[in-house]
Amino acid sequence: MSVSIRQFEQWLQSKEKEHLEFKEAKQQYDLERLKKYCNAIANECGGHLILGVDDNFPHNVVGTNAFQNPLSLKKDLLDLLKLRIDIEEFFYIGKRILIFEIPSRPIGLPLQYKGASYMRVGESLEPMTPEQLKRIFDEAQPDFSAEICNAATISDLDEIAVAELRHLWSSKSRNPQILTLPVEQLFSDAELLVDGKLNYAALILLGKKESLGKLLPNAEIVFEYRSIESSIQAQQRYDYRIGFLSIHNKLWDQINLRNDVEHIQEGLFIRDIPNFNEEVIREGLLNAVCHRDYNLQSSVFIRQYPALLEIESPGGFPAGITLDNIIYKQYPRNRRIAEVFQKCGLVERSGQGVDKMFRLSIEEAKPRPDYSKSDAFSVILKIIGEIQDIKFLKFLEKVSSEKKIEWTTQDLLIFDDIRQGKTPPAEFQNSIIRMSDQGIIEKFGRGRGVKFILSKRFYTFLGEKGIYTRKKGLDTETKKVLIIKHLENHGKGTMEELEQIFPSLSRHQIFNLLRLLKKENKIQFKGSPKKGAWILL
Template identity: 50%
Template sequence: MGELLKQLQEWIKDRESEHLEFKEAKVRYDFEELTRYCAAIANEGGGKIILGISHKRPRKVVGTSAFNDLERTKAGLIERLHLRVEVDEISHPDGRVLVFNVPSRPLGMAIQFKGAYWMRGGEDLVPMTPDLLKRIFAETGPDFSAEISPKATMADLDTRAIDNFRRRWLRKSENPALENLSTEQLLTDAELILDGNITYAALILFGSRQALGKYLGQAEVIFEYRSSEASIPCQQREEYRLGFFQFMDDIWNKVNLRNEMQHFEDGLFIWDIPTFNEVVVREAILNAVAHRDYRLPGSTFVKQFPRKMEIVSPGGFPPGITPENILWKQMPRNRRIAEVLAKCGLVERSGQGVNRMFEECIKESKPWPSFAGSDDYQVVVTLRGEVQDPQFLRFLEKVGKEKLASFTTMDFLILDLINREEPIPAQLRPRLPHLVDHGVVEKVGRGKGVRHIIARQFYRFLGKKGVYTRKRGLDRETNKMLLFKHIQDNRKEGSRLQELMQVLPACSRGQIQGLLKELEKEGRVHHVGATRGALWFPR
């Protein structure tokens, strides 16, 4: 737990704020109170609540016995807040510490618990003021899906689609009272009917073909299949101009008809992986339905090819959302639709659907979902089905299901980037200590030259110990020997730093300068000149 312990010491030095809270919780901590603090921290933009730390400064670790079943605790927080709060369990010499990492609320939404939207007020938690809530809800502009369709009536909604919604909401909420509600009351409770009037959200989710044709013709999803990316005419086309709850399973079945299974064998290990993962495809279609701009006239397209799929929806990304930050920021364009889909468990209001898409692609060693081609007028999501590295599947198998269940989307992204030898972006780096402490990743080098590789045990498991040695690089003395040999071989003209960096391409400029200083202290080399123009000679 070395890296996390170091981070903990830094957090302990910080002052409490709306983003950082410490609690002793030596024996237990009330779950309702934890949930309130998580809601408040999320409403303030995200942060941490740390249990097992003394409240008064100078703080120290006192240990906590609270929340022994962390998976159950995390599930409870998701159920109450619709936010995925990750937990790090740190074994400190003075006791167990729990760090709850709370994400920020989605743009345009405040997190509610027990009838109030909580925030920090001095040392206490207080409900948000109406003025502050108004500013938050105004971040996204008006919600088209919550507006009234002036001429629509109950007769325009499909009863089978509503029954499908009722069953799913009943199963998700475990509230038996939903079974006996009238259709009007059910939709009123879901805020799909307002004062007896039908909202556009109700039409989009449950509308009949005739009703959508009259009132909202653009609420249509078109499925197309082409046998090759070069093919202009499609081999199959299906137009779904009806409420989403009437066709959401049928469109997946269309995709699955031509969902080739990819077969891999490696010794005793056998995998059969579908080209298109059901979770990923369903999430991509759900996102298109929930977040497209229904004020624009175009249809949503689902275009399937043998190894690729494109989901194209009208309207660019919501304000503040880009392909670069889509994993870290969420903002539902059609909040009423997103809330209804969350009620029946189809999506999480916190926007975790995109996270799930990335996680599932990484678990199957497929390329990440791409948003290339998106602009101010459309969002394009491209899913590629090729399994890139079957060995990575074995690596994940060795990590184990239990450990993987505790990993965040950030953890999976880091593992995939390390496996592909790509740099780790700044917003992911805070999770590296977690992976190091779990023995999945190793830290190599010092200072600015630090890098991370997959841990030795997994290369041994894969029978690729030589690859591990190559990726880790040579030890310090061997590196010094190689530098010294190059300097000896070029004793007449001398060796510049630039060419010495070519001798050890895995080392940074700073690391090589450090090795040269050691050789100089040992009396084996000396330099003539200063800075980058210096020449190195053997003594």
């Protein structure tokens, strides 16, 4: 491991998250607690533990005197935890930092320390719950969809579904011979028939109603419609227990029956945006079929409301997938089903398509797909259909057209974060720099106090120049004048008073202003650190 200054500064600009933990440890750090942290981070798929940086955001580099013999510590951790942890002594602005690079546990195997597998819960370390241990053990399970169903025969498959498989695969591959292949050859080429026996993927995708009822009754999709979210009783309900390729279009048609359209005026023309984007909904349904846990006896549920659609599928996220990485990381729980979807052109790759769902939602100025209610036993996807900000939508389209830019998912996530007043993740740094150079977003502040806003052009387009000025804030010289004015009016000023003047600034940023004024010999600090105040010279 060799950490660059740029990498370290990117970490400083990030809040603590799943794979990054800061500890002040100015003089020392408890060895027992260090071992538990290493165990917990390894159980959470690895990451970095950094000593010598406080864990409050924005982070201050304080340096550490802990563990003066990293080589000996590395050996002790290997002996006790059975983990090869890299430890690097790193110096930043003259201060010693210890960086621990902790590898992930093996797939399907939680690591233990003194009889417990630890996890982080806020600032605490706790033994993993049975739910989380189950998720880890489930990682080692084989692909259920590739397993042979000994009782199934070709007569158990639905002719309409088989015809749909031929049609989709032939169209995707541009190979008309698929339309006339013998059935056994078709299934063998699709890896649905192995050594003359059908696997569960064949049943899930192509099975007849009565065959699924007998051989795999939980391979069912239940559709419910309610006109009010608080309603317990569904006004309409359909149970679909038949091969998915028989009904994938029917499911969309059912949803589209009550798909209200919003009319967006664009000059002389009107553009229609439906509540539920067809591509987003289809991706959500494909994910539910492809990634659900067929060892659980529950069904997939689709719950539709006028402006909300919810898809609930049995089983938590597949191994290695979290709320933080779901857009980019791919791990299909049922790979054989995913591969058939890919052959049929239903998905672009044997992955999740979640990035497409996020991109399309933001492009239509709708909230992002929401997985926050998911747990170890079910994945719950909420798709909200209402357009949140029509002006934002029009601005994206205008800039895209003028600059000939095709937005990536990462670009749109940056836009959406900044629009909501959030700081984009540090790992988006390259895209942020490019968008800033293009004049699409603006950066102000320095170091850990850096902030981003949408460009002046955006607020001019909205007719909200005043909001731009407020968000941009005062320049450094104007802020210094305000501090001087306060000291002239009141004779002195405390940090608490200055925070009232600059509510959007951190203490660190205010202190930088005071330091500049002190360097210019305009102010000085008088009194004790706790009770003193700044005065004019």
